[in-house]
Amino acid sequence: MSDTGLSRFLGGSPAQVVLRLVFLSFVVGIILAALNLDPLDLVHMAVDFVERLWNMGFHALGRLGNYLVIGSIVVLPIWLIMRLLAMGRQR
The missing domain is CATH 1.20.5 (Single alpha-helices involved in coiled-coils or other helix-helix interfaces)
Incomplete structure (x- = not known):
């Protein structure tokens, strides 16, 4: 079992x-x-990124929101097109 x-x-x-x-x-x-x-460089880059976010405070949250909006402008239409194409194949 x-x-x-x-x-x-x-x-x-x-x-x-x-x-x-x-x-x-x-x-x-x-x-x-x-x-x-180097994997340790990647870890250091991630830690530095979090530290910069922490040090920038609430301004960082606004920037993250901007990144989200900018990314969604590209991602959502591609996702929608892929879903529509997938629906067409199922019929």
């Missing part, structure tokens, strides 16, 4: 999940190395 629960939680057998994660880790490692990125 615990094996099926564990498999359901992991999304497959533990061995398959471990192999998939090892493969994906290898591929992501190659990509990061090709881009000359």
Whole structure:
């Protein structure tokens, strides 16, 4: 019973999940190395981003709102077109 629960939680057998994660880790490692990125640099960038947001205070919330609006101007029409095309294929 615990094996099926564990498999359901992991999304497959533990061995398959471990192999998939090892493969994906290898591929992501190659990509990061090709881009000359260090995972610790990514962590530092994320921490610096949060610190800048904290230091900017409520002004940062307004900027985040602006980013949301700007992004939605691009994302929502693309999503709507994809949904309409998917509906057309189902009929």
